[in-house]
Amino acid sequence: MISLRNVQTTDLEQLLHIESEGFSKEEAATKEAFIERVQLIPDTFIVAEKEGELLGYINGPIINQPYITDDLFEQINENPKKGGYQSILGLAVSKQARNQGVAKILMDKMEELVKGNEREGITLTCKQELVSFYEKLGFVNHGVSESKHGGVRWYNLVKLRKEMN
Numbered sequence: 001m002i003s004l005r006n007v008q009t010t011d012l013e014q015l016l017h018i019e020s021e022g023f024s025k026e027e028a029a030t031k032e033a034f035i036e037r038v039q040l041i042p043d044t045f046i047v048a049e050k051e052g053e054l055l056g057y058i059n060g061p062i063i064n065q066p067y068i069t070d071d072l073f074e075q076i077n078e079n080p081k082k083g084g085y086q087s088i089l090g091l092a093v094s095k096q097a098r099n100q101g102v103a104k105i106l107m108d109k110m111e112e113l114v115k116g117n118e119r120e121g122i123t124l125t126c127k128q129e130l131v132s133f134y135e136k137l138g139f140v141n142h143g144v145s146e147s148k149h150g151g152v153r154w155y156n157l158v159k160l161r162k163e164m165n
Contacts, residue, residue: 002055002102002105004047004105005049006043006045007037007042007045007047007057008042009038011047015047017094018092019034026150026151033074036075036076037089041059044059044110044113045059046059046106048093048105055093055094055100055102056092056103058088058106058110059089061077062085063123066123066142067125067156067158068123068145070148073149082119083118083120084119084120085119085123086113086121086123087122087124088123091107107137111159114164115161120160121159125156126157127152128155131157137159138159138163139157140158143155144156
């Protein structure tokens with residue numbers, strides 16, 4: 001049985017391992033970025049685990065605009081209690097837990113948080129090959145992002161709260 005919980009500092013090593021499996025060195029969050037996120041946004045940093053083993057995670061701060069900007073990968077702030085957009089800076093699933101619905105479970109949890117905290121919606125950037133995955137989850141592709149993070153072309157995907165079940 002997969003369980004979800006808020007991140008803890010003791011998760012750091014497993015998080016870094018999953019991050020390195022899911023992203024290139026240029027795209028991956030640094031240890032320092034993870035420490036900052038664990039400290040500042042544990043309310044929107046969710047991990048999926050099974051029998052004490054981390055399967056994946058999702059995280060991101062609340063932002064005021066519908067698109068992610070590169071400065072968020074450098075510095076974030078604590079989340080406001082209500083409003084704003086839930087950004088997704090990271091969603092990754094360990095290699096051995098892929099294709100088991102873990103990413104969808106994590107995304108469903110973020111939608112619950114969005115509704116419960118009266119956020120505008122969820123925003124994320126993804127690479128071309130993941131656009132269709134997020135479209136199946138109800139996200140709308142808003143085209144190429146201005147983000148240059150990791151030297152990759154990213155796409156803006158947004159799902160407004162009113163479009164969530």
